[in-house]
Amino acid sequence: MFSEQATPTAxxxxxxxxxxxxxxxRVPVLAYADCSQPFRLGxxxxxxxxxHIYAAxxxxxxPILEERARQKWGNGVALRKLxxxxxxxxxxxxxxxxxxxxxxxxxxxxxxxxxxxxxxxPLPKYIHPSDELILExxxxxxxxxxxxxxxxLVTGTIFAVYGSEQDDGKFLVEDHCFADLPRPxxxxxxxxxxxxxxxxxxxxxxGSGDSxxxxxxxxxxxxxxxxxxxxxxxxxxxxRVILAGNLLSQNTQSRDTINKAKYLTKKTQAASVEAxxxxxxxxxxxxxxxxxxxxxxEFDPTNYTxxxxxLHHCMLPLASAYSTLQLVTNPYQADVDGxxxxxxxxxxxxxxxxxxxxDDYLEILEWTLLAGHISPTAPDTLGCYPFYKSDxxxxxxxxxxxxxxxxxRFQSKLLKGEHGQQVLLVTVPTFSTTQTACLVNLRNLSxxxxxxxxxxxxxxx
Amino acid sequence: xEDELYLExxxxxxxxxxxxxxxxxxxxxxxxxxxQAKQMLYDYVERKRKENSGAQLHVTxxxxxxxxxxxHICHKVAVVREDKLEAMKSKLATIASVHVYSxxxxxxxxxxxxxxxxxxxxxxxxxxxxxxxxIHCAAAVPRTSAExxxxxxxxxxxxxxxxxxxxxxxxxxxxxGPSTAKQTAQQPKGIMGMFAAKAASKPxxxxxxxxxxxxxxxxxxxxxSKPPAKGNIMNNFFGKAAMNKLKVNSVPEQPKEEKxxxxxxxxxxxxxxxPSPVVEKxxxxxxxxxxxxKDKKSKMKxxxxxxxxxxxxxxxxxKKRKRIKQxxxxxxxxxxxxxxxxxxxxxxxxPPPVPALKTExxxxxxxxxxxGKKRKRKRVLKSKMFIDEEEGCMVTxxxxxxxxxxxxxxxxxxxxxxxAQKQPVLPMRKEPKEERKNLKKGAxxxxxxxxxxxxxxxxxxx
Numbered sequence: 001m002f003s004e005q006a007t008p009t010a011x012x013x014x015x016x017x018x019x020x021x022x023x024x025x026r027v028p029v030l031a032y033a034d035c036s037q038p039f040r041l042g043x044x045x046x047x048x049x050x051x052h053i054y055a056a057x058x059x060x061x062x063p064i065l066e067e068r069a070r071q072k073w074g075n076g077v078a079l080r081k082l083x084x085x086x087x088x089x090x091x092x093x094x095x096x097x098x099x100x101x102x103x104x105x106x107x108x109x110x111x112x113x114x115x116x117x118x119x120x121x122p123l124p125k126y127i128h129p130s131d132e133l134i135l136e137x138x139x140x141x142x143x144x145x146x147x148x149x150x151x152x153l154v155t156g157t158i159f160a161v162y163g164s165e166q167d168d169g170k171f172l173v174e175d176h177c178f179a180d181l182p183r184p185x186x187x188x189x190x191x192x193x194x195x196x197x198x199x200x201x202x203x204x205x206x207g208s209g210d211s212x213x214x215x216x217x218x219x220x221x222x223x224x225x226x227x228x229x230x231x232x233x234x235x236x237x238x239x240r241v242i243l244a245g246n247l248l249s250q251n252t253q254s255r256d257t258i259n260k261a262k263y264l265t266k267k268t269q270a271a272s273v274e275a276x277x278x279x280x281x282x283x284x285x286x287x288x289x290x291x292x293x294x295x296x297x298e299f300d301p302t303n304y305t306x307x308x309x310x311l312h313h314c315m316l317p318l319a320s321a322y323s324t325l326q327l328v329t330n331p332y333q334a335d336v337d338g339x340x341x342x343x344x345x346x347x348x349x350x351x352x353x354x355x356x357x358x359d360d361y362l363e364i365l366e367w368t369l370l371a372g373h374i375s376p377t378a379p380d381t382l383g384c385y386p387f388y389k390s391d392x393x394x395x396x397x398x399x400x401x402x403x404x405x406x407x408x409r410f411q412s413k414l415l416k417g418e419h420g421q422q423v424l425l426v427t428v429p430t431f432s433t434t435q436t437a438c439l440v441n442l443r444n445l446s447x448x449x450x451x452x453x454x455x456x457x458x459x460x461x
Numbered sequence: 462x463e464d465e466l467y468l469e470x471x472x473x474x475x476x477x478x479x480x481x482x483x484x485x486x487x488x489x490x491x492x493x494x495x496x497q498a499k500q501m502l503y504d505y506v507e508r509k510r511k512e513n514s515g516a517q518l519h520v521t522x523x524x525x526x527x528x529x530x531x532x533h534i535c536h537k538v539a540v541v542r543e544d545k546l547e548a549m550k551s552k553l554a555t556i557a558s559v560h561v562y563s564x565x566x567x568x569x570x571x572x573x574x575x576x577x578x579x580x581x582x583x584x585x586x587x588x589x590x591x592x593x594x595x596i597h598c599a600a601a602v603p604r605t606s607a608e609x610x611x612x613x614x615x616x617x618x619x620x621x622x623x624x625x626x627x628x629x630x631x632x633x634x635x636x637x638g639p640s641t642a643k644q645t646a647q648q649p650k651g652i653m654g655m656f657a658a659k660a661a662s663k664p665x666x667x668x669x670x671x672x673x674x675x676x677x678x679x680x681x682x683x684x685x686s687k688p689p690a691k692g693n694i695m696n697n698f699f700g701k702a703a704m705n706k707l708k709v710n711s712v713p714e715q716p717k718e719e720k721x722x723x724x725x726x727x728x729x730x731x732x733x734x735x736p737s738p739v740v741e742k743x744x745x746x747x748x749x750x751x752x753x754x755k756d757k758k759s760k761m762k763x764x765x766x767x768x769x770x771x772x773x774x775x776x777x778x779x780k781k782r783k784r785i786k787q788x789x790x791x792x793x794x795x796x797x798x799x800x801x802x803x804x805x806x807x808x809x810x811x812p813p814p815v816p817a818l819k820t821e822x823x824x825x826x827x828x829x830x831x832x833g834k835k836r837k838r839k840r841v842l843k844s845k846m847f848i849d850e851e852e853g854c855m856v857t858x859x860x861x862x863x864x865x866x867x868x869x870x871x872x873x874x875x876x877x878x879x880x881a882q883k884q885p886v887l888p889m890r891k892e893p894k895e896e897r898k899n900l901k902k903g904a905x906x907x908x909x910x911x912x913x914x915x916x917x918x919x920x921x922x923x
Contacts, residue, residue, distance in 0.1 A: 010526075013496055013560035016504040017467075021494035026598035213576040217538055224596030225485060225495045226538065227525055228558030232496075232595040281587060288591040289598045318587065321603045412533075439536070450536040454572030455521075455545065 009230040022229055024236035026290060027194055030337040032240075038392035039307035039329040041385060050379045052388035054156070058096055058137065060394055061158040061372060064179045065094045069160045072177050077162065082140035085165045093171070095137040097157045097376075099150070101355065102128045104381070126355055127151055135161060135171065146173035151357035152367075156376035179372030181417040182398045188338030189400075194442045195238045196336060197222060197450075200297070200345060200405030203432030204282075205275025206249030214435040214452035219282060221450075223289040238439070240336055241290050244405030244428050245297020245345020248275045253299055272301055276315050283319035291324040295332050297345035297406060305383035306347065306375060307331060307392065331374055333399070339442050342399035346406035348375030349427075351382040361427040362411040365404050369395065369415070369423065398423060401440055406430050410438060412447040467491060471505045475518070475564055481574050483563040486582045488593045495593050502561040519569065522546050523562040526553035540572055838863055 066079055069092045078091035085091070103126040110120075133144040133153060146163060153159075163173040202215060220226035224235050252272040286292050296302040296311050303309055310327035313320040320327075328334070331344040349364045355377060358364045368374060374393040378384035398421040407427035415423045424445040429436045436451040470491060474480045488498035506520055524546065525538040534554070540562050541549045550556055563575055583590055591601070840861040849856045 007526075007555050007557060010556045010558050013499045013558070014503050015500055016507075017497045017500040021496040022595065023494070024596050026596050026600070029600060209573060209576070212580075213540070213572050216576055216579055217540070220485070221525075221538055223591060224594045225488075226523060226558075228560055229496065229595070231525055231558040234557075236596045281584065284587055285583065285590045288601045289594060289596055291600060322601055323604050324598070324601045436535075448534060448536055450538065453537070453539045454575070455539075455541055455569075456571040 007230065010228055012230070013228045024224065024233045026236050027239045029239060029291060030190060030194075031188075031335060032291070032337070033335040034326070034328065035333040035335060035340070036329050036331070038390075039331055039333070041307065041309060044385065046386060048386040048388055050384075050386050053379060053384065053386060053391055054096055054136075055138065056387060056389060057156075057158060057373070057391040057394065058094075060391060061179055062094050064372065065158060065160045065177070066092075068177050068180055069094070069162070073162050073175070082135070082137045082142055085142070085171075087165050087167060090162070090164045090174075092160050092162045093135060093137070093142075094158070094160045095135040095141075097153055097155060097159060098134040098136055098141065099153060099155045099355070100132045100134060101126055102130050104355070124354065125357075127357055143170045144173050145170050148173045148176055149357075154352050154356050154377050155380045156378065157371050157373065158376075159371070178370050179395075180370055181415075181419070181421045181423070182372060182395045184398045184417065184419055184421040185340050185400065187400075187422075189445075190337050190442050192443060193237050194337055196341070196401075196440045196442060197238050197241045198244060198343075198403055198405075198426060198428045198438040198440060199241065199431055200244035200407075200428040201246040201430030201432050202243065202279070202282075203249035203430065204247060204278045205252040205271055206432060207251055211432045211435055213454040215282065215431070217452040217454075218431075218437060218450075219285050221452075223285060238290060239442075240293065241286060242293045242332070242341070242343070243295060244332075244343055244403065245295050245330055246299050246406050246430065247279050247294065247297065248272055248299050248301070249432065250299050276301065280316045280318050283316055283325060284322075287319050287322040287324045291326065292319075293326045293328050293332065293334070295328055295330045295343075295345055295405070297330065298347055305385050306378050307385065308345070331393070337442055339401060339445075340397065340399040341401045341403070342374075342395075343401070343403035343426075343428075344374065344405065346404045346428075347382060348378070349404045350406070351375065351377045355381055360411075361404065361407040361409075362413055362425060365402065365425050365427060366413070366415060369398075369402055369425070400424065400445060401426065403428055403438075409434065410436050410449040412438070414445060467493075467501050468505055468508065471501065471564070472509075475505075475566055479566055481563055481565040481569075481578045483575055483578050483582075484561065485579050486563075489582050489586050493593065494595070496595055498593075499560040502564055506561065506564060517566050518564060519543065519567065520564050521562045521569065521572075521575065523558070523560055524549045524553070524556065525558045526550075526556040528553050540575065542569070 069077055069079065073092060078089065080089075080091040080093055082093060082095065085093070103120070103123065105120050105122075105126070131150050133148055133150050134141050135144050142165070144161065148161070157178070159176055159178050161171065161173045162175045162177075163171055166172050199218065203211065204215075217226060221231070221235055222238055222241060224232045226232075227235065252270070252275045254271060283292060283294065294311060296308045300308075300311060301315065302311055308330040310329055313327060316325070316327075319325045330347075331342065333340070333342045335341075348368065349361055352358065352364050352368070352375075353361070356364075358367065368376070372395050373391075374395065375382055375384075378393065379386070398417065400422065401424045403426040405428045407429050409427070410429045411425075411427045413425045415421075415425055417423070422445060424440065424447060426438055426440065426447050428438050429449075431437060434451070435453060436449045439448045439450050441447070471482060471487065474482045474487075474490075480486075482502065484495060484498045484502055487493070487502060488495045491498065491501075493501070502520075506518060509518055520543045521540055522543060523538070523540055525536070528535045528537045536557070537553065539549060546559075550559070563578070565574075569575070586592075591597070840863055842859055842861055844857050844859045845862075846855060846857045848854070
């Protein structure tokens with residue numbers, strides 16, 4: 001555990017000044033490789049239909065699912081396409097799931113004049129008992145019923161169903177399976193304790209100073225200013241800091257310039273300008289001491305659609321001067337000291353949360369891993385770039401650490417797969433509300449939350 | 462001794478200056494390692510309390526350790542007041558570190574001031590924020606200057622090109638932030654330069670009543686040093702001939718005057734060449750129409766622009782214009798003398814293209830005058846004398862004739878070419894003009910009301 005060895009010298013600094021103050025060297029970066037090339041977009045063209053991404057997804061995942069189907073239901077199982085279905089024949093079909101949801105916000109309904117509808121207010125969950133599942137493949141679609149949990153599944157998932165077509169044209173499902181964990185990666189982890197700090201949801205620019213001291217304490221612990229000598233030496237073992245999105249608060253998103261009259265907003269600065277300056281200063285303090293990877297999030301000044309591109313370095317002039325600052329995409333994949341990290345800033349998980357009955361972020365995270373796709377709901381309900389050649393969100397290798405940012409609370413779980421895969425699932429909580437970050441120990445894939453607090457007038461414990 | 466020195470310092474900070482002395486603040490102020498700063502604070506507290514048990518000292522501590530929470534071990538780092546220190550320590554399963562966080566005279570209600578103190582001191586020491594830290598990172602070296610520009614070249618390349626057009630486009634675009642330099646063609650550059658000069662001089666000279674002499678051609682050419690001589694030539698006849706043609710109803714003349722005052726010196730600096738004015742003319746025509754539109758907008762929104770400091774033209778241009786202006790506006794006498802040789806110079810190369818341009822611009826000007834700017838087409842009451850063929854007598858009539866002038870100064874310089882052109886136009890226009898006298902009267906008086914009286918009124922065209 002972090003700073004366990006610090007205990008003996010905990011009170012060491014409650015003493016007169018010593019002649020020499022010890023300085024610790026930050027553990028050097030053993031190996032780092034940025035593997036998020038598939039998420040970087042070069043020339044972008046939005047003149048394509050989104051159907052291509054579904055086609056690419058299906059083509060890529062079909063072999064994996066057929067393999068799984070054979071493993072599960074025997075080698076002799078009949079793999080049929082929807083157009084080859086015969087009534088009553090038990091077979092397995094691989095296709096894309098579509099969930100017809102009554103409450104799903106539809107732009108066509110909103111602008112339709114005949115309905116005269118007021119736009120639907122945002123709901124926490126859009127599920128409804130009358131939702132239906134439909135399986136689509138390249139040519140046809142068919143309604144599903146039977147042993148499928150309608151509420152749990154979301155649109156865009158590729159999966160295989162085993163059952164038979166009924167006379168009424170619906171497919172009666174007896175069993176289904178997902179792509180399951182992808183193939184494992186070799187383990188090259190460090191032999192001594194090394195930590196990676198995962199933080200998300202710093203929420204700068206929110207106008208409330210509640211978490212500012214906690215943010216400063218976090219920076220101080222990581223840079224080795226805070227704590228007794230033992231703790232500082234442990235902090236020197238933090239080899240990397242990953243900021244997983246939402247560096248800016250939602251409050252910086254106000255679009256006054258659109259709503260208000262021009263004479264009112266003429267000289268007002270966008271709220272994000274001050275917040276980015278604050279972020280730059282914080283990043284500078286971190287970068288002078290530890291390598292930092294900055295992922296953009298939902299409220300950060302970058303593009304909206306997934307994959308979000310890195311923040312532009314011109315916004316962070318002070319911090320970009322240091323080579324320890326890495327501005328990376330969301331989702332982000334990298335090999336840190338031999339351990340494969342894969343994670344997002346949480347948009348994929350929160351979108352699945354909205355459109356399925358799953359409530360636990362960790363459960364959803366695990367589910368996406370088992371479904372073999374980082375964000376199946378893109379592009380249906382989550383903005384996505386219209387890929388056409390391949391879908392970069394498909395999981396091809398099993399990461400060692402799989403995280404999502406901006407979760408309501410900290411959770412972690414070590415998932416073990418059939419083929420020796422070991423995945424540490426981490427939901428990184430929003431720092432601005434929980435003042436908690438995560439420390440991942442690379443040696444044994446364990447995770448520990450680290451929380452910060454100041455004191456206030458109402459403090460009574 | 463050294464020991465005593467820091468104690469005295471801390472004493473001074475806490476009691477005399479009534480500061481909140483955090484370990485970080487002390488570390489930066491005294492230039493010591495953070496751990497030493499923490500120890501110094503502790504030492505100070507101990508000694509002070511030993512000497513004087515009633516000492517008015519409040520201390521906050523930092524406690525860090527492991528806490529069992531929700532089934533997993535959470536590492537907690539907390540800043541606590543002294544009275545809560547033991548309670549926090551007892552809550553933690555294992556204690557990783559305890560040290561003094563800050564000392565202050567007053568009791569703190571919450572940790573906000575601690576954050577502010579730290580924030581301030583870090584802000585002033587951003588360039589070496591890890592100097593006194595206990596962890597040193599070898600990888601954290603600033604990028605070499607060679608690497609940095611590689612990233613930035615593409616960004617700058619776009620923005621560096623015509624910075625003069627930048628200046629131009631800024632006032633032209635209506636009330637918005639400085640738009641990116643759009644015009645890269647040389648032709649528009651020259652035209653835009655003309656507008657830049659005008660717009661820039663506008664805020665400066667709104668108070669000034671000085672009237673420029675007739676400097677239509679040189680006046681119009683771009684003040685900014687960049688526009689090439691080519692653009693200058695265009696501006697020359699653009700100003701002269703086009704301004705005759707293109708009239709604006711509501712545009713005040715003052716900016717034009719100022720611009721013209723400013724302009725004269727520039728043509729002197731730039732050598733004149735006459736590449737191919739004819740080729741440039743058609744380009745200019747469309748440009749002029751467009752520019753006039755923009756110019757009108759820019760004039761209308763002059764109030765806007767004066768608000769927006771960011772949209773000011775670059776300093777150098779401004780200064781340049783100021784300098785030029787002062788040369789001109791020293792005395793009214795000088796105004797006449799230097800500019801007058803100028804127009805004659807300009808006119809020499811330009812008269813040949815001028816008539817041609819005029820005829821071309823005339824149809825264009827009629828379209829533009831709807832939204833036109835600097836060049837006004839006014840109806841001016843004039844008395845015309847001619848010999849009536851039928852009756853064989855001399856007739857003097859007061860007629861309204863349409864003439865284009867930017868202001869009274871223009872009339873002066875343009876007297877020659879416009880006069881020559883107007884003669885053929887007159888007979889055709891007379892009848893309709895007389896019919897429309899009433900309408901024109903209103904327009905003319907309105908124009909006259911807008912127009913400011915200037916010294917050049919003496920040199921009005923007859």
